[in-house]
Amino acid sequence: MSAPDTTVETATDEAVRRREDSAVLRIGEDDGERLEAEAGTSDTSMVMNMGPQHPSTHGVLRLMLEMEGETVMRSKPVIGYLHTGMEKTAETLTYLQGPTNVTRMDYASPLFSELAFSMATEALLGLELPPRATWIRMLMCELNRISSHLLFQATNGMDIGAVSMMIYGWREREEALRLLETITGLRMNHNYIRPGGVAADLPDGWRDEVLTLIDTLPARLNEFDTLLTGQPIYRERLQGVGVINTAECLALGVTGPILRSTGYVWDLRRDMPYLAYDQVEFDVVVGTYGDCFDRYAIRLNEIRESIRILAQILDQMPSGDYRVQDKKVTPPPRARIDESMEALIHHFKIFTEGFKVPAGEVYAAVESPRGELGCYMVSDGSAVPYRMHIRGPSFVNLQTLPHLMQGGMVADAVAIISSVDPIMGEVDR
Amino acid sequence: MKLPLLGDPEAILDRGLEGVDHNFVTGKLEELVKWSRARSCWPATFGLACCAIEMMATGGAHYDLARYGMEVFRASPRQADLMIVAGRVSQKMAPILRRIYDQMMEPKWVISMGVCASSGGMFNNYAIVQGVDQIVPVDVYAPGCPPGPETLMHAILTLHEKITSGELTQRREETGAGANLSVSQQDGQTSTGVVIRT
Amino acid sequence: MSDSVLHVPREELIETVSGLRDDGYVSVLDVTAVDYLEHPGRTDLPPETTPERFELVVTLISHAAPGRVRLRVQVPADDPTVPTLFDLYPGTEALEREVADMFGIVFEGHPDPTRILMPPDWEGHPLRKDFAVGRIPVQFKATR
Numbered sequence: 001m002s003a004p005d006t007t008v009e010t011a012t013d014e015a016v017r018r019r020e021d022s023a024v025l026r027i028g029e030d031d032g033e034r035l036e037a038e039a040g041t042s043d044t045s046m047v048m049n050m051g052p053q054h055p056s057t058h059g060v061l062r063l064m065l066e067m068e069g070e071t072v073m074r075s076k077p078v079i080g081y082l083h084t085g086m087e088k089t090a091e092t093l094t095y096l097q098g099p100t101n102v103t104r105m106d107y108a109s110p111l112f113s114e115l116a117f118s119m120a121t122e123a124l125l126g127l128e129l130p131p132r133a134t135w136i137r138m139l140m141c142e143l144n145r146i147s148s149h150l151l152f153q154a155t156n157g158m159d160i161g162a163v164s165m166m167i168y169g170w171r172e173r174e175e176a177l178r179l180l181e182t183i184t185g186l187r188m189n190h191n192y193i194r195p196g197g198v199a200a201d202l203p204d205g206w207r208d209e210v211l212t213l214i215d216t217l218p219a220r221l222n223e224f225d226t227l228l229t230g231q232p233i234y235r236e237r238l239q240g241v242g243v244i245n246t247a248e249c250l251a252l253g254v255t256g257p258i259l260r261s262t263g264y265v266w267d268l269r270r271d272m273p274y275l276a277y278d279q280v281e282f283d284v285v286v287g288t289y290g291d292c293f294d295r296y297a298i299r300l301n302e303i304r305e306s307i308r309i310l311a312q313i314l315d316q317m318p319s320g321d322y323r324v325q326d327k328k329v330t331p332p333p334r335a336r337i338d339e340s341m342e343a344l345i346h347h348f349k350i351f352t353e354g355f356k357v358p359a360g361e362v363y364a365a366v367e368s369p370r371g372e373l374g375c376y377m378v379s380d381g382s383a384v385p386y387r388m389h390i391r392g393p394s395f396v397n398l399q400t401l402p403h404l405m406q407g408g409m410v411a412d413a414v415a416i417i418s419s420v421d422p423i424m425g426e427v428d429r
Numbered sequence: 430m431k432l433p434l435l436g437d438p439e440a441i442l443d444r445g446l447e448g449v450d451h452n453f454v455t456g457k458l459e460e461l462v463k464w465s466r467a468r469s470c471w472p473a474t475f476g477l478a479c480c481a482i483e484m485m486a487t488g489g490a491h492y493d494l495a496r497y498g499m500e501v502f503r504a505s506p507r508q509a510d511l512m513i514v515a516g517r518v519s520q521k522m523a524p525i526l527r528r529i530y531d532q533m534m535e536p537k538w539v540i541s542m543g544v545c546a547s548s549g550g551m552f553n554n555y556a557i558v559q560g561v562d563q564i565v566p567v568d569v570y571a572p573g574c575p576p577g578p579e580t581l582m583h584a585i586l587t588l589h590e591k592i593t594s595g596e597l598t599q600r601r602e603e604t605g606a607g608a609n610l611s612v613s614q615q616d617g618q619t620s621t622g623v624v625i626r627t
Numbered sequence: 628m629s630d631s632v633l634h635v636p637r638e639e640l641i642e643t644v645s646g647l648r649d650d651g652y653v654s655v656l657d658v659t660a661v662d663y664l665e666h667p668g669r670t671d672l673p674p675e676t677t678p679e680r681f682e683l684v685v686t687l688i689s690h691a692a693p694g695r696v697r698l699r700v701q702v703p704a705d706d707p708t709v710p711t712l713f714d715l716y717p718g719t720e721a722l723e724r725e726v727a728d729m730f731g732i733v734f735e736g737h738p739d740p741t742r743i744l745m746p747p748d749w750e751g752h753p754l755r756k757d758f759a760v761g762r763i764p765v766q767f768k769a770t771r
Contacts, residue, residue, distance in 0.1 A: 024739070080742075088754060254654075266690055272693045363695065389657075391657040395721060395722075396656075399721050
C-alpha cells in the first residue's frame with residue numbers, strides 16, 4: 001500500500017479550463033423544452049431532451065443535450081423528479097426511526113445510509129459499540145456492496161445492449177438478497193443497522209449460508225468475465241468512452257469508483273478506516289484510463305475484494321452482544337417485557353418518545369459502493385434531529401456527466417450514464 | 430374465459446402438439462380478444478424509486494415475468510397497455526406521469542406498486558403526491574415497501590383475471606375510473622431460508 | 628477521528644478556502660446549510676462569532692494527511708448571500724444550487740442560479756424551519 005498520490009493540477013486551472021470548454025449547458029429547465037420544439041430552425045446544433053422517463057436513465061434522470069448531428073456538445077443533467085423531502089421528514093422522526101427514512105435514499109445499497117446515520121448519532125451520543133455489532137455491520141455492508149455491484153453489472157450490460165447480462169446479474173443478486181432477507185427480514189430497505197448496534201443478532205446457520213455464497217460467487221464472476229470482459233463488442237463500446245482524469249475528479253468532488261478509475265488510490269475503508277476495516281486485509285482496486293471500461297472492471301473486482309473481506313469476517317467474528325447495553329438507547333430484551341412492568345414501559349417509551357441526544361453537530365462518512373456517503377447531523381438536545389443532511393455520492397458524481405459526454409456520440413451517453421451508476425433516490429433525496 | 434380442452438392433457442404432455450386432437454379453437458371473438466389482451470399485457474417502464482428495482486427483479490431470471498407474456502417492458506408508452514407506477518411520485522414528476530398515461534393506447538391499466546405510489550407512504554410531506562390515484566385512475570394497488578416480486582405478480586395476476594372476465598374494461602367505459610382493487614402482500618413466505626444451487 | 632471545525636466570517640470565506648486548498652485540501656465534499664430559527668440555544672459557537680439565522684457548512688477533505696475540515700459560516704436572514712466557491716472548486720456547483728433551492732441562500736457569482744430539486748415555479752424554500760412539512764392528516768377508513 002502506498003500513500004495516495006496528491007500531486008495533481010490545482011483546482012483553479014481546472015475551473016478555468018472547465019469554463020473555456022464549457023461542457024455544461026446552462027439553460028433553464030423550461031427552456032429545454034422550448035428549444036427542443038424549435039429544433040430545426042438552426043442548422044448547426046439542436047437541443048434534445050432525454051428523460052425523465054427513459055429506459056436507460058436509471059430512473060428519472062433527465063438530460064438536456066445540445067447536439068451537432070450525433071455528437072453531444074454540451075449537456076446538463078436535470079434532477080429533482082424524485083425529490084422526496086427526506087431531509088425535512090427526518091426532522092420529524094426520532095433517532096430510532098431515522099434509519100427507516102435514510103434507508104430509502106440509496107435503494108441499491110440501503111445499509112450504507114443506515115450506517116452513516118447510525119455512526120453520526122453514536123458520535124453525538126459518545127457510544128462505544130461492542131465488537132460483535134461492529135463486525136456484523138461490516139458483514140452486512142460487504143454483502144450489500146456485492147448486491148449493489150451485481151445490480152450495476154446487470155443494468156450496465158442491459159444499457160449497452162448485452163441484455164442477457166441482465167439475466168445473469170439478477171440471478172446472482174437474488175442469491176445475495178436471499179441472504180440479506182434471512183438476516184434482516186427484508187430484501188431491500190432493511191432498517192437493520194440502528195443507532196446503538198443492529199436490529200437483531202445473526203440467525204442460526206448464517207455462517208454456512210455466507211460460506212455457500214462466497215463459494216458460489218467467484219465461479220459466477222468468472223462467467224461475467226467470459227461474457228463481457230474479453231468480448232470485443234463490449235470492449236469497443238466501453239474502452240476510451242467517457243474519459244476523465246484525476247484532477248477533474250478531485251475538482252468536482254467525485255469519489256468512489258469514478259475517482260479510482262483514474263488510477264487514484266482513495267478508499268475510505270483503507271485511508272480513513274471506520275468500523276473494523278483496519279483489521280481486515282483487502283486491496284483497493286484502481287483503473288488506469290478513467291474510462292467506462294475501467295469503471296466496469298473496478299466494480300467487478302470490488303465484488304471479489306468484498307468476498308475476500310467476507311471470508312476474513314467469518315474467521316474473526318467475535319461473540320458478545322449485537323447492540324450496546326445502555327439503558328438510554330437500548331430497549332430491554334424481549335423476555336423481560338413479559339415479566340416486568342418497568343421493562344414494558346421502558347420499551348414503550350424508547351419506541352414512542354425516543355431518546356434524547358446531546359446538542360452538537362457531527363459529520364460521519366462511509367465508503368458506499370458509489371463513493372463517500374456522509375451524514376451531517378445537528379442535534380438540539382431533543383429526541384429528533386434538528387437537521388439531518390446526507391451527502392449522497394451519486395448527487396456529486398452526476399456533475400461529471402457533461403464532461404464525460406462532451407464530444408461523444410448519443411449512444412455513448414447511454415454507456416456513460418450507466419457507468420456513473422447514479423441512484424436517483426440518493427441524488428434527489 | 431375458459432378455453433376448451435384441446436385434447437387429452439397427458440397426450441399433449443407426452444407428444445406435444447401432436448397430441449392435440451384438433452388444431453382450431455372455437456369461441457366468441459370478444460372472449461378471445463379479452464383472453465389475448467390479458468396474456469400479452471405489455472408494461473411501460475415507469476420505474477421511479479426502490480420499487481423499480483423490485484419490478485426489474487420480477488423481470489429477472491428468478492421470478493421470470495415472461496411466463497405471463499409480460500417480459501417486454503416497452504420504453505414507448507404508445508406500445509404499452511399497463512403502467513406500473515413503481516415508486517414515489519413527486520410534485521415535479523406528476524405532470525410527466527399524467528402525460529405518459531395520456532400517451533398510452535386504450536385499453537390501458539394502472540398498477541400502483543408500493544405504499545408511496547398508493548398513498549404517499551411514510552413520506553407525508555410537501556414533495557410527494559399523496560397517492561397516484563389523484564393523477565391517474567388506478568386498477569390494482571400492491572402493498573409493501575417495496576412490494577416483493579411475489580406481491581407484484583399477485584397484483585398482475587389479479588389484473589389479468591379481471592381483464593379476462595371483462596369486468597375491468599366494462600367498468601372503465603362507464604365511469605372512467607380505475608377498478609380500485611387492493612391485493613394482499615405475499616412476500617417473505619419462504620420457509621427454506623437461503624437456497625443456493627451450485 | 629473527529630473533524631476540525633473552523634468558524635469563518637462570511638467575508639473571509641473565499642480567502643480561507645483558497646488557503647485550505649493550498650494546504651492540500653483537494654476536494655469540497657459537501658456544502659449544506661442549517662436554519663437555526665427554532666433552535667433553543669446555541670452553545671457551540673466561539674464568543675467572537677455572532678449567531679445568525681442561517682449557517683453555511685462546507686466540508687473539505689485532505690488526502691495527503693487524511694482528514695476533513697468543516698467550515699461554519701454565519702449568514703444573516705436579512706441578507707442571505709454568500710460568495711460562491713465555484714471558482715475554487717467547480718464541484719460545489721450542484722451542492723450550492725441545492726442550498727439555494729432549499730434555504731434561499733443566494734450564492735453570488737454562481738454560474739447557474741436556478742432551482743435544482745424543486746420545480747422552477749415552486750414558491751418557498753422547503754428546508755427553512757418556517758416552511759411547513761406539508762403533512763396531510765391520514766384517514767383511517769376502516770375505523771370510521
